[in-house]
Amino acid sequence: MARVMNFGAGPGTLPLAALERAQEDLLDFDGTGMGICEHSHRGKAYSALHAEIKALLTSLLGLDESWEVLLLQGGASAQFAQIPMNFLGPEARADYVLTGTWGEHALAEARRMVGGRARVAGTSGTGPGAVAHLGAGYTRVVRPEEVTVDPGASYVHCTSNETVHGVQFGHVPGRWFDAGAVPVVCDVSSDFLAAPTDLSPFSLVYAGAQKNLGPSGLVVVLVRKDFLARAVTHLPNIFSYAVQAKNDSLYNTPATLSVYLARNVLSWVGDLGGLPAMEARNHGKATTLYAAIDRAAEFYRAPVEKTSRSVMNAVFRLPTEALENAFVAAAEKEGMFGLKGHRSVGGIRVSMYNAVEPAWISALAAFMDDFARKAG
Amino acid sequence: MARVMNFGAGPGTLPLAALERAQEDLLDFDGTGMGICEHSHRGKAYSALHAEIKALLTSLLGLDESWEVLLLQGGASAQFAQIPMNFLGPEARADYVLTGTWGEHALAEARRMVGGRARVAGTSGTGPGAVAHLGAGYTRVVRPEEVTVDPGASYVHCTSNETVHGVQFGHVPGRWFDAGAVPVVCDVSSDFLAAPTDLSPFSLVYAGAQKNLGPSGLVVVLVRKDFLARAVTHLPNIFSYAVQAKNDSLYNTPATLSVYLARNVLSWVGDLGGLPAMEARNHGKATTLYAAIDRAAEFYRAPVEKTSRSVMNAVFRLPTEALENAFVAAAEKEGMFGLKGHRSVGGIRVSMYNAVEPAWISALAAFMDDFARKAG
Numbered sequence: 089m090a091r092v093m094n095f096g097a098g099p100g101t102l103p104l105a106a107l108e109r110a111q112e113d114l115l116d117f118d119g120t121g122m123g124i125c126e127h128s129h130r131g132k133a134y135s136a137l138h139a140e141i142k143a144l145l146t147s148l149l150g151l152d153e154s155w156e157v158l159l160l161q162g163g164a165s166a167q168f169a170q171i172p173m174n175f176l177g178p179e180a181r182a183d184y185v186l187t188g189t190w191g192e193h194a195l196a197e198a199r200r201m202v203g204g205r206a207r208v209a210g211t212s213g214t215g216p217g218a219v220a221h222l223g224a225g226y227t228r229v230v231r232p233e234e235v236t237v238d239p240g241a242s243y244v245h246c247t248s249n250e251t252v253h254g255v256q257f258g259h260v261p262g263r264w265f266d267a268g269a270v271p272v273v274c275d276v277s278s279d280f281l282a283a284p285t286d287l288s289p290f291s292l293v294y295a296g297a298q299k300n301l302g303p304s305g306l307v308v309v310l311v312r313k314d315f316l317a318r319a320v321t322h323l324p325n326i327f328s329y330a331v332q333a334k335n336d337s338l339y340n341t342p343a344t345l346s347v348y349l350a351r352n353v354l355s356w357v358g359d360l361g362g363l364p365a366m367e368a369r370n371h372g373k374a375t376t377l378y379a380a381i382d383r384a385a386e387f388y389r390a391p392v393e394k395t396s397r398s399v400m401n402a403v404f405r406l407p408t409e410a411l412e413n414a415f416v417a418a419a420e421k422e423g424m425f426g427l428k429g430h431r432s433v434g435g436i437r438v439s440m441y442n443a444v445e446p447a448w449i450s451a452l453a454a455f456m457d458d459f460a461r462k463a464g
Numbered sequence: 465m466a467r468v469m470n471f472g473a474g475p476g477t478l479p480l481a482a483l484e485r486a487q488e489d490l491l492d493f494d495g496t497g498m499g500i501c502e503h504s505h506r507g508k509a510y511s512a513l514h515a516e517i518k519a520l521l522t523s524l525l526g527l528d529e530s531w532e533v534l535l536l537q538g539g540a541s542a543q544f545a546q547i548p549m550n551f552l553g554p555e556a557r558a559d560y561v562l563t564g565t566w567g568e569h570a571l572a573e574a575r576r577m578v579g580g581r582a583r584v585a586g587t588s589g590t591g592p593g594a595v596a597h598l599g600a601g602y603t604r605v606v607r608p609e610e611v612t613v614d615p616g617a618s619y620v621h622c623t624s625n626e627t628v629h630g631v632q633f634g635h636v637p638g639r640w641f642d643a644g645a646v647p648v649v650c651d652v653s654s655d656f657l658a659a660p661t662d663l664s665p666f667s668l669v670y671a672g673a674q675k676n677l678g679p680s681g682l683v684v685v686l687v688r689k690d691f692l693a694r695a696v697t698h699l700p701n702i703f704s705y706a707v708q709a710k711n712d713s714l715y716n717t718p719a720t721l722s723v724y725l726a727r728n729v730l731s732w733v734g735d736l737g738g739l740p741a742m743e744a745r746n747h748g749k750a751t752t753l754y755a756a757i758d759r760a761a762e763f764y765r766a767p768v769e770k771t772s773r774s775v776m777n778a779v780f781r782l783p784t785e786a787l788e789n790a791f792v793a794a795a796e797k798e799g800m801f802g803l804k805g806h807r808s809v810g811g812i813r814v815s816m817y818n819a820v821e822p823a824w825i826s827a828l829a830a831f832m833d834d835f836a837r838k839a840g
Binding site: 097099100101102107110114119121123125126127161165169197200201296298302303304305306323324325326327339344345349423431 | 465466467468470472473474475476477478480483484486487490491492495496497498499501502503504505506507537538539541542544545549572573576577672674678679680681682698699700701702703715716717718719720721722725799801802807
């Protein structure tokens with residue numbers, strides 16, 4: 089079958105060039121006579137790949153020597169646990185800024201470990217207790233004045249883009265809220281590499297691969313060396329960022345095939361012009377899509393405040409659930425897939441990750457115009 | 465380049481049929497118009513695959529309803545930590561039976577968490593303190609009379625096959641040692657699916673994929689429900705076997721591409737005749753290889769006692785390191801790769817995992833005869 093237009097929220101679509109490149113390398117990686125996943129993670133071929141992907145990340149993101157680049161497993165969900173494991177000693181506290189479901193998950197995991205020592209520093213949710221009311225009404229990011237960071241916290245955690253609610257912080261992380269001298273930890277899974285990003289306000293960022301980076305099974309953790317120096321030392325080696333950093337992420341066997349595919353994706357990002365090109369591409373797609381929503385604002389009701397709209401995930405409702413189901417079914421007939429909203433909130437969600445082609449968004453916008461005219 | 469003969473210890477060679485099948489599915493999985501790693505882990509296509517791989521494992525291993533089949537991330541090394549996290553409450557103790565490096569690693573990780581409450585119940589190592597002397601002289605498995613299991617231990621941990629030392633327990637796990645009523649936990653990473661196995665003595669077995677199952681980034685954990693019921697509940701959700709079991713291993717996004725490839729490998733095992741066919745295939749290879757060693761026993765010195773010889777990893781030394789290097793170099797010229805012993809012990813190691821072709825072992829045996837004649 090021809091490849092369809094995939095607007096899924098993740099695992100999401102990947103660049104065709106990255107996948108095609110992998111077809112041969114699965115059987116014979118770089119002329120070695122072994123497929124990429126058959127190479128020892130300590131051999132020459134994989135070592136070169138491991139160095140290459142770190143160099144690509146370093147160069148695309150403009151990382152300096154203050155950062156460690158870790159290639160780990162378990163996705164962002166494992167980091168929800170590993171961050172408190174690494175940075176919360178027996179008496180230490182942490183702050184969480186909530187702008188959607190994934191921040192709530194991160195907080196809930198921390199609370200399982202340290203209880204009330206993990207605190208909500210600010211939330212844009214409308215539920216009475218964010219974690220108890222998963223998915224409660226996040227229609228914007230927090231305003232700076234809604235956040236009070238505990239100066240004694242070991243870190244403050246936030247989420248740059250919330251995929252379920254379609255809520256994204258703006259371009260300048262330094263203006264999100266005032267963290268004072270508290271290290272800022274950010275889950276950037278769903279807008280990693282989507283635009284040039286000023287990483288200077290952050291001490292640690294992490295990204296599950298399955299949005300803009302590659303297949304699931306890989307998570308990139310970027311951590312500043314001075315923050316890493318504050319990590320506790322009494323935890324299992326396998327979950328210790330310091331141990332992984334000391335071993336160049338080769339303390340155990342990494343997910344070599346996922347690393348390989350992410351290398352192909354990063355290469356493709358570079359070929360297209362790097363992060364400035366991604367920003368232009370993504371801005372164009374989001375402009376087209378939100379314009380289609382706003383042209384039929386009575387029919388496509390987008391709950392998110394305009395200044396908090398996500399460039400990666402646009403969410404909206406139709407007048408009835410029956411119309412939403414009809415929308416999804418009609419779109420699939422046109423070769424457009426992955427449009428159902430997250431099961432916790434319903435509605436429609438359009439994910440516009442880096443690899444989503446601008447032409448797909450144009451086709452979807454035209455479809456939306458047509459569907460609204462016929463059904464509205 | 466033509467595919468070479470890959471005797472690497474892991475990530476190891478995979479069946480060509482499994483890799484070829486993946487080439488098309490990377491771009492268009494089962495005619496869906498999306499590549500396998502672009503599918504949502506909650507969509508129809510991946511759900512069917514997830515069910516299929518569990519069914520294949522269940523059928524190949526003859527698992528009954530008493531077992532949970534978990535598909536997790538982080539490899540066996542993550543289980544070294546997760547097993548004590550799940551099964552050792554504040555006062556609980558665990559026993560470890562050591563027959564090589566990997567068991568030592570498992571013990572060391574447990575000790576980081578619970579100190580002396582993780583105890584050596586028996587060892588075939590000759591070093592004064594196994595963990596302090598990594599790789600110390602394991603030339604056989606333990607004898608039953610060398611193991612004393614603490615009846616109050618929450619579990620006793622062992623390793624069915626030690627890849628670094630080439631030491632493997634025999635076919636009948638019930639005879640390895642007397643565990644009494646203590647649940648037996650076994651790292652089966654490197655001989656998983658190599659032969660029909662009586663799982664009745666075990667309460668939990670786990671296998672990192674990158675030997676007999678697929679690419680790294682996936683670990684299979686088989687755990688009995690009655691043992692799982694004893695797990696502690698206060699640990700991060702992401703590392704909880706009970707949480708993963710309750711969520712059918714979909715608590716978080718699984719490593720979908722690794723799961724997919726493992727499905728292809730399991731299919732291939734089935735096509736060849738299942739585990740009895742693997743046993744015959746592996747027995748034939750090991751017989752051929754050890755015969756080549758024994759024909760030149762003065763030249764190829766195999767340290768492991770014959771009854772403990774591994775069917776998966778044969779280790780031997782040549783008279784000098786210079787000859788070992790010459791052996792590896794000459795073998796590579798003949799298209800034979802991955803023969804260097806583990807960096808901690810040196811020498812030569814021949815891994816003969818399921819996917820290693822019998823013809824490769826025959827070719828290697830002929831090469832060994834020739835090399836010994838010329839150099840010996």
